Amino acid sequence: SPCHVLSRTDGEWRHYCSTKRQRGGFEMILQALYEYYNRSKDHLPAFGRELKEIGFLLVIDKEGNFVRFEDCRIDKKHAKKFLVKKSVGRSSAPVANYLYDNSAYVFGYSDKGDADKYFKVFKDKVSEVCKASSGNQDMMALCQFYQSDLDSLLSTLKKDPLWPEIEKNLNKKYSVFSFRIKGDDKIIAEKEELLDLLTENNDREEQICLVSGARGHAVETTTATMIPGSQATAKLVAFQVKSGYDSYGKEKGANAPISEKAEFAYTTALNHLLASDSRNKFLVGNRTFLFWASKDDEAGRQAEESIFSMLGFSDPEDNPDRRIEQVRKVFKSIYSGILKTALDDKFYILGLAPNSARIAVTYWAEIPLKDFAERINRHFEDMEMKGGTKPYFGLHSMLSAVTLGGKSSEATPNLPEAIVKSIFQGLPYPYTLFAGCMRRIRAEQNIYTGRAAIIKAYLNRLNDNEQKIQPMLDKENKNQGYLCGRLFAVLDKIQEDANNQHSIRERYMNSASATPATVFATILNLSSHHSENLNEGRKIYFEKLKQEIIDKLPAEGFPAHLDLQDQGRFFVGYYHQRQEFFKKNENNNN
Numbered sequence: 001s002p003c004h005v006l007s008r009t010d011g012e013w014r015h016y017c018s019t020k021r022q023r024g025g026f027e028m029i030l031q032a033l034y035e036y037y038n039r040s041k042d043h044l045p046a047f048g049r050e051l052k053e054i055g056f057l058l059v060i061d062k063e064g065n066f067v068r069f070e071d072c073r074i075d076k077k078h079a080k081k082f083l084v085k086k087s088v089g090r091s092s093a094p095v096a097n098y099l100y101d102n103s104a105y106v107f108g109y110s111d112k113g114d115a116d117k118y119f120k121v122f123k124d125k126v127s128e129v130c131k132a133s134s135g136n137q138d139m140m141a142l143c144q145f146y147q148s149d150l151d152s153l154l155s156t157l158k159k160d161p162l163w164p165e166i167e168k169n170l171n172k173k174y175s176v177f178s179f180r181i182k183g184d185d186k187i188i189a190e191k192e193e194l195l196d197l198l199t200e201n202n203d204r205e206e207q208i209c210l211v212s213g214a215r216g217h218a219v220e221t222t223t224a225t226m227i228p229g230s231q232a233t234a235k236l237v238a239f240q241v242k243s244g245y246d247s248y249g250k251e252k253g254a255n256a257p258i259s260e261k262a263e264f265a266y267t268t269a270l271n272h273l274l275a276s277d278s279r280n281k282f283l284v285g286n287r288t289f290l291f292w293a294s295k296d297d298e299a300g301r302q303a304e305e306s307i308f309s310m311l312g313f314s315d316p317e318d319n320p321d322r323r324i325e326q327v328r329k330v331f332k333s334i335y336s337g338i339l340k341t342a343l344d345d346k347f348y349i350l351g352l353a354p355n356s357a358r359i360a361v362t363y364w365a366e367i368p369l370k371d372f373a374e375r376i377n378r379h380f381e382d383m384e385m386k387g388g389t390k391p392y393f394g395l396h397s398m399l400s401a402v403t404l405g406g407k408s409s410e411a412t413p414n415l416p417e418a419i420v421k422s423i424f425q426g427l428p429y430p431y432t433l434f435a436g437c438m439r440r441i442r443a444e445q446n447i448y449t450g451r452a453a454i455i456k457a458y459l460n461r462l463n464d465n466e467q468k469i470q471p472m473l474d475k476e477n478k479n480q481g482y483l484c485g486r487l488f489a490v491l492d493k494i495q496e497d498a499n500n501q502h503s504i505r506e507r508y509m510n511s512a513s514a515t516p517a518t519v520f521a522t523i524l525n526l527s528s529h530h531s532e533n534l535n536e537g538r539k540i541y542f543e544k545l546k547q548e549i550i551d552k553l554p555a556e557g558f559p560a561h562l563d564l565q566d567q568g569r570f571f572v573g574y575y576h577q578r579q580e581f582f583k584k585n586e587n588n589n590n
Helices: 025-043 103-107 116-132 137-145 150-157 163-168 260-274 298-312 320-336 369-383 395-401 415-425 431-444 449-462 480-499 503-514 520-531 536-551 564-589
Strands: 004-009 012-017 049-053 056-060 066-071 081-085 177-181 281-284 287-293 346-355 358-368
Touching: 025 260, 025 346, 025 358, 056 137, 066 150, 066 163, 103 116, 103 150, 103 177, 116 137, 137 177, 260 287, 281 298, 281 395, 287 298, 287 415, 298 320, 298 369, 298 395, 320 369, 346 369, 346 415, 358 369, 358 415, 369 415, 369 449, 395 415, 395 431, 395 449, 415 431, 431 449, 431 503, 431 564, 449 564, 480 503, 480 520, 480 536, 480 564, 503 520, 503 564, 520 536
Parallel strands: 056 177
Antiparallel strands: 004 012, 049 081, 056 066, 281 287, 287 346, 346 358
């Protein structure tokens, strides 16, 4: 569909077609969501409908008598979803939803009190639907139910065995109530013959929609699209009232017209992507990242599933090696052309964060799918590190490597977006990731696969034209930091084999990585004493290895100081040499 922008000249709207460069970033987000709805509409609610979590049903008989409450909760956080009329937008004035709502509206009960006015509004709505339904039996039974006064009704409901649970969970997201006639398998609010009643007649002037470019009735306010950590009323698009931003006498949504159909499409798409069971999102701390392909074809579906596996899926029973290998395979297939794509196929990533009553957009990227596949493949190559038992390609694993206790949620707020940007846009990894990794190594004297991979990836991207650090031991690497790290690993291994201790690593690793000249004379001397406890064959092996490494160092000896990048190479050299020892042990065992 064409992209459109609105311009105001002499108080009138002027409409013209724009190029992609002329469009605003936020319009691009809305249009991408709008297009996602249109390509997925076969399995998303039709215009004016919504899949709503409803936690409890009031079961009534055909005469309108209350029978019982029915529990529709799935677990402590979620309830069964029903296809009902879209929920209404609310401000200060009470407005009832269509045959479903919270306890204050449906039966006049609230833990905050003052629910009478809400109950009356809902009761009037039921009466209005009943009059428009031309004698529908279900609506007649529901109207009969509301013939009782509020006190009598509440007295009856409170006798139900489920009442204590209802009272305890009044403020939960799923604490929504609707009705079912005893013996029916559908609730009243989702019956097709009732859903099209009370269609609102919109007599407002049609305007050109900023999202679709088509003429339509503009919405005044937009639908809530709650994300984790936000208020229930949080919206992606909101308009301040009387704040100085209104122009030409226009109010609320009229300042940036979005048609009802476009607003429905993008909010429905957004809520679908945000659903608890969505495979198009991943969470890091209070950040929510959504991703989707522009086309619903084989390449698009596999790309979405692969990103979910790589960044969002965490199952302790899953085989991470097999899963990551499948992700590699998918993106290699897309980039090589085995999985067919078109030039205009795109991949979108949207980062969101809670912000008071609104939702803040923290990240947005629109990338050609083939370019995106190339960047993911590059990330795999940069993070590849031989040894260890777990692949450290995922965002959570990278964040866990640089946080105390390995909790990815404890990462600094801007770090997840920075890493995502590096992966998805092929940029250098953030310095804060590298610095955090170095701090954790110094604090714990623990260099495992993930941390070594982060240092390697950071340095290789930062120094794109210099000698690359390899995924495994590189005997041709003559960097002083790398050689010092290898030598330190040899001395640590000698002590481990001789005395089953690591006091050299615990006491000297940090200073050896920063100022080798002040430390290595001491630990080489200690190593000579440790070697005395080894058999002759091991003694000769370690002596040759030490000499091989020392011969590659400059004639003037160990460097007095290593800069931060070479300190990182020290730790990678240490890791590589340690892994080589394990590899030799495996070969000997075989």
